[in-house]
Amino acid sequence: MKITSIALLAISHLLSLAQAIWLDTNNVTTIQMDCALIAEGLLSYYEGSKYGGTIGEFTWPYYWWEAGGAWGSLIDYTYFFENDTYVPLIKEAMLYQVGKDNNYIPLNQSTTEGNDDQGFWGIAAMGAAERNFSNPDSDKISWLGLAQAVFNTMTARWDHADCNGGLRWQIFQWNSGYDYKNSVSNGCLFHLAARLARYTGNDSYVEWAERVWDWMYGVGLLTEGDSWFVYDGVKIDNNCSNITKFQWSYNQGFMLAGCAYLYNYTEEEKWYNYTHHLLNSARVFFRNMNGSEVMFEAACQDYNSCNDDQRSFKAYFSRFLGLTSVLVPDTQPTIYKWLVDSANGAAGSCTGGLDGHTCGLSWTNWTVGWDGYYGLGEQMSALEVMQNLMSWHRPPPYTAETGGSSQPHPASGYGTAPSNTPPLDLDAGDKAGAGILTAVIGISLVGCCVWLLL
Numbered sequence: 001m002k003i004t005s006i007a008l009l010a011i012s013h014l015l016s017l018a019q020a021i022w023l024d025t026n027n028v029t030t031i032q033m034d035c036a037l038i039a040e041g042l043l044s045y046y047e048g049s050k051y052g053g054t055i056g057e058f059t060w061p062y063y064w065w066e067a068g069g070a071w072g073s074l075i076d077y078t079y080f081f082e083n084d085t086y087v088p089l090i091k092e093a094m095l096y097q098v099g100k101d102n103n104y105i106p107l108n109q110s111t112t113e114g115n116d117d118q119g120f121w122g123i124a125a126m127g128a129a130e131r132n133f134s135n136p137d138s139d140k141i142s143w144l145g146l147a148q149a150v151f152n153t154m155t156a157r158w159d160h161a162d163c164n165g166g167l168r169w170q171i172f173q174w175n176s177g178y179d180y181k182n183s184v185s186n187g188c189l190f191h192l193a194a195r196l197a198r199y200t201g202n203d204s205y206v207e208w209a210e211r212v213w214d215w216m217y218g219v220g221l222l223t224e225g226d227s228w229f230v231y232d233g234v235k236i237d238n239n240c241s242n243i244t245k246f247q248w249s250y251n252q253g254f255m256l257a258g259c260a261y262l263y264n265y266t267e268e269e270k271w272y273n274y275t276h277h278l279l280n281s282a283r284v285f286f287r288n289m290n291g292s293e294v295m296f297e298a299a300c301q302d303y304n305s306c307n308d309d310q311r312s313f314k315a316y317f318s319r320f321l322g323l324t325s326v327l328v329p330d331t332q333p334t335i336y337k338w339l340v341d342s343a344n345g346a347a348g349s350c351t352g353g354l355d356g357h358t359c360g361l362s363w364t365n366w367t368v369g370w371d372g373y374y375g376l377g378e379q380m381s382a383l384e385v386m387q388n389l390m391s392w393h394r395p396p397p398y399t400a401e402t403g404g405s406s407q408p409h410p411a412s413g414y415g416t417a418p419s420n421t422p423p424l425d426l427d428a429g430d431k432a433g434a435g436i437l438t439a440v441i442g443i444s445l446v447g448c449c450v451w452l453l454l
């Protein structure tokens with residue numbers, strides 16, 4: 001979505017003179033004012049408030065999973081700035097998409113939904129519980145119950161048959177990618193289990209987090225030594241021996257913050273050590289700009305090849321860094337510098353579009369400001385990197401003991417068989433369509449990336 005029209009650029013540059021944002025990372029008022037503008041831009045992609053749009057979904061070409069990412073960002077927005085303006089809108093969206101079994105597998109998505117897609121909505125619900133976000137009415141399932149439902153249905157899909165464990169990327173057999181076990185699906189489960197453990201105090205979730213970690217480590221999706229990297233995934237052929245070694249910032253973030261939650265809850269040294277190892281290796285996602293360390297999506301940004309999905313990864317990575325910094329407090333100095341420098345870079349990129357404060361993809365080119373890219377991912381990433389500067393001004397994520405009011409439903413989500421069996425009687429045409437859709441995603445993922453090696 002690169003704007004190339006010279007005329008449009010000229011107009012937006014004129015407007016930007018009047019309306020560009022200005023950030024002082026020490027001044028909460030400027031952070032709040034900037035984030036309000038950026039959040040407004042984010043919601044311009046929301047479909048639910050447009051004629052004929054579906055509640056909870058964002059406009060084409062943004063997939064359903066990314067909406068789950070965006071609601072997670074906005075839940076934190078309401079919490080960080082103690083601002084209720086968007087609460088009814090977010091709540092309506094989060095509850096409209098729960099699906100008939102309250103587990104975030106709504107019928108409309110069931111032909112294409114993968115474990116990671118479901119995981120993103122589950123993590124948004126977990127965030128709602130931890131931020132004490134306005135509770136659903138008592139006839140509806142709670143935020144915590146939704147997160148538990150996602151956990152329960154994901155663990156039920158744990159696949160012993162191939163490679164001795166792990167989650168496949170896809171939920172449904174007819175989707176391409178069903179033969180792939182990836183870090184984001186397993187990372188979502190690990191991360192969600194860690195957060196459920198800390199929130200509920202139930203050690204069963206710790207056992208699951210350990211199971212996922214050990215499997216990912218055993219198969220080689222996590223590397224150790226000088227570099228603790230998280231690789232993209234692995235095909236099940238040959239007992240999962242051929243790792244696809246792309247590195248994405250959000251995968252590093254899922255594992256990093258998951259370890260931070262586990263350490264905060266269990267106080268076991270190994271999780272402390274893993275947190276620091278993953279944090280040190282997260283340096284590959286920062287570019288040194290005259291002493292400033294600015295976040296970038298290393299596997300695609302330099303090649304101008306980031307797709308719509310990948311352009312939002314810095315959002316979740318920023319969120320997970322913010323959480324890590326409060327849960328393992330001695331990570332704060334490193335993360336503080338990364339977020340401050342990156343927020344400054346992001347603010348510098350938010351000079352585009354007709355509103356004059358549309359955010360760009362690259363935060364590292366300080367001579368151009370806005371780089372011509374725009375979209376839900378760009379907007380969400382800028383919002384998250386800036387709003388996470390508030391992590392240290394607001395209470396840490398709540399638990400059931402410290403102020404969270406969301407009620408547990410430990411057995412939720414099992415309305416239908418939590419297996420790989422299709423819930424719909426699809427005809428051949430529907431199956432083929434879904435297969436092609438994911439195949440195209442698969443090809444663009446592989447086609448546009450390079451290995452990231454130190």
Ligand SMILES: *[C@@H]1O[C@H](CO)[C@@H](O)[C@H](O)[C@H]1NC(C)=O
Nearest residue numbers: 024026027028029030031033
């Ligand atoms: C923070 O920024 C606001 C808005 O620009 C300004 O009015 C205020 O004086 C600043 N506060 C401090 C302490 O600099």
Ligand SMILES: *[C@@H]1O[C@H](CO)[C@@H](O)[C@H](O)[C@H]1NC(C)=O
Nearest residue numbers: 032036037039040081083085
């Ligand atoms: C609350 O959020 C809305 C929407 O982002 C924004 O317009 C408003 O200025 C915010 N109010 C305060 C006090 O931050």
Ligand SMILES: *[C@@H]1O[C@H](CO)[C@@H](O)[C@H](O)[C@H]1NC(C)=O
Nearest residue numbers: 054055096097098099106108
């Ligand atoms: C499912 O799709 C239909 C048709 O587009 C729409 O009316 C409905 O609101 C959607 N439901 C959900 C939960 O997205």
Ligand SMILES: *[C@@H]1O[C@H](CO)[C@@H](O)[C@H](O)[C@H]1NC(C)=O
Nearest residue numbers: 152202203204205408410411
């Ligand atoms: C703890 O979590 C496990 C796994 O979801 C669940 O089966 C069990 O019922 C939970 N225990 C309590 C006391 O909630």
Ligand SMILES: *[C@@H]1O[C@H](CO)[C@@H](O)[C@H](O)[C@H]1NC(C)=O
Nearest residue numbers: 163164165218219220239240
């Ligand atoms: C297959 O891989 C799994 C996971 O790494 C491992 O536990 C198992 O021993 C391997 N099996 C064989 C036959 O190599």
Ligand SMILES: *[C@@H]1O[C@H](CO)[C@@H](O)[C@H](O)[C@H]1NC(C)=O
Nearest residue numbers: 235237238241242243244446
């Ligand atoms: C490993 O995967 C790559 C990329 O998917 C493929 O090109 C290569 O042939 C595979 N190698 C083996 C030994 O299967």
Ligand SMILES: *[C@@H]1O[C@H](CO)[C@@H](O)[C@H](O)[C@H]1NC(C)=O
Nearest residue numbers: 268269270271272273274276
């Ligand atoms: C954690 O790291 C410290 C320092 O490197 C080391 O001494 C300790 O054995 C490690 N603990 C575990 C459980 O790996």
Ligand SMILES: *[C@@H]1O[C@H](CO)[C@@H](O)[C@H](O)[C@H]1NC(C)=O
Nearest residue numbers: 288289290291364365366367
């Ligand atoms: C870094 O500093 C050099 C020398 O002062 C300057 O020429 C260059 O433009 C600076 N680069 C950035 C990105 O600020």
Ligand SMILES: *[C@@H]1O[C@H](CO)[C@@H](O)[C@H](O)[C@H]1NC(C)=O
Nearest residue numbers: 263264267326327328329396
């Ligand atoms: C857990 O997080 C809280 C909140 O930030 C912090 O005060 C506490 O020190 C952390 N616990 C450990 C063991 O680091």
Ligand SMILES: *[C@@H]1O[C@H](CO)[C@@H](O)[C@H](O)[C@H]1NC(C)=O
Nearest residue numbers: 362364365366367368369371
């Ligand atoms: C910054 O953008 C300008 C204009 O597009 C380009 O010429 C320059 O190479 C870019 N610099 C970096 C470091 O990417």
Ligand SMILES: *[C@@H]1O[C@H](CO)[C@@H](O)[C@H](O)[C@H]1NC(C)=O
Nearest residue numbers: 132134135398402403404405
């Ligand atoms: C959480 O929300 C409940 C219900 O709205 C409220 O009673 C409680 O005071 C809130 N807790 C905190 C810590 O704000």
